[in-house]
Amino acid sequence: MSGFDARPRVRVPRTASVDEVVLVRTLINHPMENGHRIDTDGNTVPRHIINRFTCTFNGETVIDMEIEPSLSANPFIEFEARVPESGEFAFTWLDDDGSVYEDSASITVG
């Protein structure tokens, strides 16, 4: 791994009512090297990005996102999810280098 700590963070409500639409927000530390940056030695820094993000709830897809180099460093992704029952959100970030970063959050519905 390159010299950064890809620390995922998520924020979702702890509770909701049945079928409520809740706000889901995620952040992850990542340089998102777009492959065009020139370092101080004049060399092009190779592309190295998060290229996919997914969020599921109890195994069912909320969003699935293809990510390209023009997304900012430390990707911030905010969206809405409908929660039919209590359960767990699962989040994955896929890195160009093959790494997979994961986080989860549970919510009580009722």
Place this chain on the structure above:
Amino acid sequence: MISRREFLQASLAASALLGVQGGWSRVAAQQSLHQDDLLQFDTFGNVSLIHITDIHAQLKPVWFREASVKLGAAPVRGQPPHLVGQDFLAHYGLDATSAMAHALTHDDFVALGQAYGRMGGMDRVATVVNAIRADRPDALLLDGGDTWHGSMTALRSNGQDMVNVMNALGVDAMTSHWEFTLGADRVDEIVSDLPFAFLGQNIFDTDWNEPVYDPYRLFERGGVRVAVIGQAFPYTPIANPSWMFPGLSFGIREQRMQDMVNEVRGQGADLVVVLSHNGFDVDRQMAARVQGIDVVLTGHTHDALPEPLLVGETLLIASGSNGKFVTRLDLDVRDGRMMGFRHKLIPVFADVIEPDADMAALIDAERAPYLNELTEVVGHTDSLLYRRGNFNGTWDDLICNALMVERDAEIALSPGVRWGPSLMPGDAITREDIYSMTAMSYGQVYRREMTGAELHGALEDIAENLFHPDPYFQQGGDMVRVGGLGYRIAVDAPMGERISDMVHLASGEAVDMDRAYMVAGWASVNEGTQGPQIWDVVESYIRQQGRVSVPESTNIEVVTG
């Protein structure tokens, strides 16, 4: 059934009948001013707002010449607040020799200054505020920001002198802009101890995009519920060094403003006041687009208007800068609605309004540690020195000359800020005067080469920030001030086509787009800028000169249409 707008228009007409808002123009025409006349006001309705803004840390009375060129973008040209000089006087029915002509316009500034003297001084402002509170003890005092910056004492005390003065004045709420150039940590340190609300509905953190400061505060006044929503300067991270407050994001955030208006109405607000540092044209557009705002107390652009401007059913108030004016706005709020108003832009003539003794003592105490430094005479001026308007003023030209001479540069660039008082012909130039034009937390003077094309690109970009037809795209300041360089600007042309005929003044030759020119400038928003402080550079230059005389610049040709 008379509509609310008709009520408000009737209020406007009634105040116009009194002469310009409350009858002082008649008094002023007699050229004999008395404190009682300046403060005279027939208390009206049930709520009073007192508005001050853009004091820029000017504790003592100042000369402040208003703009002679304040064009605005094409859609609002020729309308307030873009009227100057004779057009302004004609629009508001002011006598050209009146005190208010001196206070509000540039013509005959030097001659009228002999008759009417300096304006402002926070001890005089305190007298005005106390007098209003004697009439209406629960009047709300609202400060539009740009308060903790703009003087040597504010710079040295990290804004503490102004915090102490404003606390003593009894402010109820403020919003902000230059405050953040003290750094976010210092702002938070001050805010944690502030005995009043520090409001900004449009300030969010850059991580999670969550609000950082209170968006509004509710007050019970005159038997009704008054909501004050704060709007900080939207482009603070662009106009000023964002590295000093790296975790903060601003922006206009019009939708959230609407949400906040709805929220406070939902909480029973009878009157919704926006305390804004948007700048007048942005406020005018916001007032037209956001529903349910009764009053916008405008700031940032330093405009002073002798009567409110009505946008739909919203009153826009413009209270000037540097402590020159205090606005009193009395409102009749009934049944959850603002049904009428009485307004007065009170001119703070320093020789007429008695200083408040307690505030005068506090100001003296704040200045005492620096008094010897402040009062040291560095040189004299034989001409009026001012900075105000879209393009170079004489103070700007003096600073640019200092930059070129002291830093051995061909071209100088000085920021197009609106703050900085004037000096009269014959005045001594003290160190305090120099700081009042330059003091800031990023005053380093850099020296570097720029090609003609880079200079052209910079001027085009800044002109777009100033003359974009949509005020939401106007970024904040006036044109960058230039030394050693002439140009022609077609303000209504599209971006990339405004700036032409750039001339390198020393040689008289057209600027070569490919040649590198040595440029000196200050107030870079880049972190790590190296160089001497601008006030030291200017002081050194004025000492060498002894006496300065700066003619009005003719190096910039302005074309409209």
Place this chain on the structure above:
Amino acid sequence: MGYSRRHTLAMGLGGLFVTVVPIRVSADAEGLIEAFTGGAEIVEGPLDISAPEIAENGNAVPVTVTCPDAKSIRILAPANPNPEVCTVHFGPLAGRHSLTTRIRMAETMDVIALAEMADGTFVQAAANVRVTIGGCGG
């Protein structure tokens, strides 16, 4: 960490931030739109895109796209060296079909959003965001 020419090539002048080197010419926006739509006609539809009028930081410009009936939404920054930003596909448990993220912008441009609707049609919206050298405000 920074990539835009504004960040990496900026130089200061009188309270300004200036950029000096032209960015690489991007791929044709039309081509990128066609790649998403497969050449299908773009019709009017309820797609909202919101972004600040002026970017505070060209490296991280917040953009929100919302389209209740969209299967997926693509965001393009056509003047960037890499114009593609992202494509979001909404699953069965997506709430209101909306996405907020932060994008890189090399210069002033129209940020484009394209939505593929549930019925297979395509909708487009754009927001102009100004990237300025800044400074001078006061």
